[in-house]
Amino acid sequence: MLQNKNIGLFIPCYVDQFYPNVAIATLELLEKLGCQVTYPLGQTCCGQPMANAGYERDTIGTTKHFLKTFKDFDYIVAPSGSCVLHVKEHSPTVPGLESEQQATQHKIYELTEFITDILKIDSIRGSYPHKVGYHASCHGQRGLRLASASELHETPFNKARQLLQQLEGLEWVELNRKDECCGFGGTFAVTEEALSIQMGKDRLEDHISHDVEILTGGDMSCIMHLQGIASRNKQNIQFKHIAEILNEAIS
Amino acid sequence: MNHPQEAAEFLKDAANAKWHDDTLWFVRDKRDKISKSVPEWEALRELASQIKDNVLANLETYLVEFEKNAKANNIHVHWAKDAAEHNQIVLDILNEHRCQAIVKSKSILTEECHLNPFLEKNGIEVVDTDLGERIVQFLNQPPSHIVLPAIHLKKMAISDVFHEKLQTEKGNDDPYYLTQAARKHLREKFLGAKVAITGVNFGVAETGEFVVCTNEGNADMGVHLADVHIACMGIEKIIPKREHLGVFLRLLARSATGQSITNYNSHFRSPSPGKEIHIILVDNGRTEQLGREKFRNSLKCIRCGACMNTCPIYRRSGGFSYGSTVPGPIGSVLSPGIDLKKHSSLPFASTLCGSCSDVCPVKINIHEQLYEWRQEITKAQGTNAKSISMSIANGIFAVPFAYKISAGMMRGALKILPDSITYSGLNTWGKQRDLPELPKESFKDWYKKNRK
Numbered sequence: 001m002l003q004n005k006n007i008g009l010f011i012p013c014y015v016d017q018f019y020p021n022v023a024i025a026t027l028e029l030l031e032k033l034g035c036q037v038t039y040p041l042g043q044t045c046c047g048q049p050m051a052n053a054g055y056e057r058d059t060i061g062t063t064k065h066f067l068k069t070f071k072d073f074d075y076i077v078a079p080s081g082s083c084v085l086h087v088k089e090h091s092p093t094v095p096g097l098e099s100e101q102q103a104t105q106h107k108i109y110e111l112t113e114f115i116t117d118i119l120k121i122d123s124i125r126g127s128y129p130h131k132v133g134y135h136a137s138c139h140g141q142r143g144l145r146l147a148s149a150s151e152l153h154e155t156p157f158n159k160a161r162q163l164l165q166q167l168e169g170l171e172w173v174e175l176n177r178k179d180e181c182c183g184f185g186g187t188f189a190v191t192e193e194a195l196s197i198q199m200g201k202d203r204l205e206d207h208i209s210h211d212v213e214i215l216t217g218g219d220m221s222c223i224m225h226l227q228g229i230a231s232r233n234k235q236n237i238q239f240k241h242i243a244e245i246l247n248e249a250i251s
Numbered sequence: 252m253n254h255p256q257e258a259a260e261f262l263k264d265a266a267n268a269k270w271h272d273d274t275l276w277f278v279r280d281k282r283d284k285i286s287k288s289v290p291e292w293e294a295l296r297e298l299a300s301q302i303k304d305n306v307l308a309n310l311e312t313y314l315v316e317f318e319k320n321a322k323a324n325n326i327h328v329h330w331a332k333d334a335a336e337h338n339q340i341v342l343d344i345l346n347e348h349r350c351q352a353i354v355k356s357k358s359i360l361t362e363e364c365h366l367n368p369f370l371e372k373n374g375i376e377v378v379d380t381d382l383g384e385r386i387v388q389f390l391n392q393p394p395s396h397i398v399l400p401a402i403h404l405k406k407m408a409i410s411d412v413f414h415e416k417l418q419t420e421k422g423n424d425d426p427y428y429l430t431q432a433a434r435k436h437l438r439e440k441f442l443g444a445k446v447a448i449t450g451v452n453f454g455v456a457e458t459g460e461f462v463v464c465t466n467e468g469n470a471d472m473g474v475h476l477a478d479v480h481i482a483c484m485g486i487e488k489i490i491p492k493r494e495h496l497g498v499f500l501r502l503l504a505r506s507a508t509g510q511s512i513t514n515y516n517s518h519f520r521s522p523s524p525g526k527e528i529h530i531i532l533v534d535n536g537r538t539e540q541l542g543r544e545k546f547r548n549s550l551k552c553i554r555c556g557a558c559m560n561t562c563p564i565y566r567r568s569g570g571f572s573y574g575s576t577v578p579g580p581i582g583s584v585l586s587p588g589i590d591l592k593k594h595s596s597l598p599f600a601s602t603l604c605g606s607c608s609d610v611c612p613v614k615i616n617i618h619e620q621l622y623e624w625r626q627e628i629t630k631a632q633g634t635n636a637k638s639i640s641m642s643i644a645n646g647i648f649a650v651p652f653a654y655k656i657s658a659g660m661m662r663g664a665l666k667i668l669p670d671s672i673t674y675s676g677l678n679t680w681g682k683q684r685d686l687p688e689l690p691k692e693s694f695k696d697w698y699k700k701n702r703k
Binding site for chain 1: 254255258259262268272276283286287289290292293561563564567568599600601602603604605606608609610622625626628629630679680682683684685686687689690692693694695696697698699702
């Protein structure tokens with residue numbers, strides 16, 4: 001366990017606003033796992049929506065603020081692969097703060113990889129008797145390499161699965177396309193609306209046709225998109241962030 | 252070109268779009284299976300990538316070496332700085348041989364240079380001999396995929412056009428029957444052509460030879476029957492040594508179609524007695540791309556098409572939605588370099604999911620280059636409405652207090668706006684998706700009450 005380490009909780013802006021329960025679950029889960037967690041109140045957005053839209057250069061202020069907010073923590077943990085990837089790889093270099101930035105990029109982790117790689121917890125004991133479908137969000141999947149990619153010839157692994165599959169009663173559902181994009185893609189969701197919706201429908205179909213009861217994943221942005229489509233089409237499937245499942249199940 | 256519009260149009264025929272998606276996924280899946288039968292697959296990709304790095308860093312040296320060795324083999328070597336020069340060189344050779352009809356095979360480069368319309372305007376009959384290419388040529392369409400040019404067409408559409416052009420039985424869409432009809436038709440064209448044009452998959456600097464990979468054998472048929480062989484080659488197709496083919500040929504077919512090897516990998520080294528081989532080395536924007544630090548890597552491309560087959564966007568929008576010779580992810584990296592304004596929507600036709608980069612046999616960081624093009628395009632576009640709103644957003648996110656107020660306002664607005672407004676055409680998010688239910692308080696508010 002990480003004695004005397006200070007962990008800064010980074011909650012993506014839209015999670016703070018729309019999904020406080022996911023943030024609460026993340027905080028409680030880390031606390032249950034013995035971590036000392038603080039949520040710095042001054043935090044804002046990581047700048048990803050702007051950078052992916054082609055305005056990385058306009059996010060220097062945002063990035064500088066992020067670095068300042070989290071500079072004193074030993075680790076930064078976020079329930080989002082996408083935002084973590086942005087901080088690690090796409091935040092613009094802030095002149096004068098290069099070494100701080102490098103340090104930040106090395107101490108920020110997505111929630112599941114923090115549990116498996118830093119806390120070194122192989123399995124979480126608990127019970128969750130449900131049929132669960134896992135949506136592998138691309139930025140976590142292929143960006144942070146939280147799971148093996150179907151395109152690559154590598155030994156299969158999946159950090160989320162490693163944690164979920166140990167839960168008693170949980171049935172992990174195999175999908176036809178285990179790591180196809182859901183079509184959220186940030187501004188893509190509105191600039192390429194027709195495609196985004198079709199991709200989302202196709203992902204949902206894969207889960208629903210396999211009788212998935214709860215669709216989970218590591219990024220609420222993808223889940224918000226999928227949930228929005230499912231709700232509009234009155235499809236019978238529930239959605240939960242992996243932090244919610246783990247926090248609920250842990251004994 | 253406007254990719255979102257084209258994609259929306261493609262998706263209107265839902266059954267066809269699903270068929271297109273499934274068909275290309277089938278090819279991707281085949282590629283996955285066969286690539287996993289090669290234990291050293293990832294090492295091969297790395298090696299291929301490194302060889303190409305070396306090529307791009309020493310392109311001039313290898314090209315000069317290739318020219319010297321090819322000339323020593325009695326090959327005529329021509330240099331073309333752009334499409335117009337390339338087309339003129341081809342026409343001059345044809346005129347010199349008083350040639351009125353040619354057969355052509357395997358050349359995306361000639362598509363890129365729009366050679367067909369140029370030659371036709373000059374009174375020359377051009378017959379594409381790859382089956383898929385011949386089909387789209389009959390329909391007066393460009394290829395919709397660089398390896399599977401007629402992948403957007405179903406059997407019956409091919410039956411219809413063959414009935415019209417080749418007088419096959421109406422309504423007979425038996426693939427064997429149609430292929431036989433094409434074969435018979437093409438045989439006559441092969442026998443009548445004095446000049447055959449092919450593309451080039453690999454030019455080998457050390458030997459001055461070049462390699463053309465086909466499945467149908469049509470390139471060989473055309474070349475061996477003709478007196479003159481014109482090979483059109485992009486300057487980035489060079490590889491240093493013959494032994495490097497052992498790396499690239501293994502990757503190419505597996506990535507392209509899931510085959511272990513293409514049926515014909517033909518080496519052309521020197522002309523038979525009484526015959527001629529010409530090779531045209533074409534730049535057409537490649538040197539410029541080489542000079543763009545962030546995008547030069549795209550010149551490693553061996554045109555296998557794997558990034559198209561894997562792309563969730565390409566599969567659901569079709570090749571024509573990209574409006575350029577090379578569609579799909581790699582096309583979206585190459586095309587803006589050719590015409591930034593025309594192709595400015597392409598780097599945004601992606602979720603940056605990264606599947607293209609993982610599938611690429613030469614490890615081009617395609618999705619990262621798409622991200623980089625976005626940065627370039629917004630700069631080139633200058634200050635428009637979107638960039639102003641983004642600057643404001645940056646100001647807000649940098650100031651916690653402003654963020655709090657504005658997020659609070661957003662939450663407030665969502666609560667009080669009637670569904671009819673939130674879900675109107677003004678709000679694209681809500682057109683086909685529900686918005687999340689608004690919680691009573693943000694996490695920040697909860698945290699202040701429940702911790703410390």
